[in-house]
Amino acid sequence: MKRTEMNLPELVRCVVDAHRQEPGPLLVVLQDLQDRLGYIDPEAIPLVAAELNLSRADVHGVVTFYRDFRSQPPGRTTVRVCRAEACKSVGAEELLARLEQTFGVRVGQTTPDGSMTLDQVFCLGNCALGPAAQVNGRLYGRLDHDRLAGMVQREAS
């Protein structure tokens, strides 16, 4: 995740300017903003709307439709567990359920202490080595609960 020294209106303008010439730039603008901030700050929605000459409802609708967009900052560690078919067939759902239980969060949530966000993803391109997950962007395969939970605890500490 890239941090920025710009204030939010400056950042939004910069991101929109970088993508303004692309066809239907809203999605790519939102993805770029989330890459830079880690989430879509709700205060950015009217700014993006004004820059792209869209309604706030248009922008809000896209942010809420796509599950990859988050409206709150992620935890210090982000875990994305693959739930696509190949990983499901080797225990991804059980892995996810145990992680939820261990850390007291559901998919899409962040622990109350801000240490970890649990997300889902549908294929990480590591299908032969499932169950697969990413921890802070790094890919791991053949995971079991103890190994993944241990990694999360180490990363979050």
Ligand code: FES
């Ligand atoms: S199905 Fe999980 S990595 Fe492809």
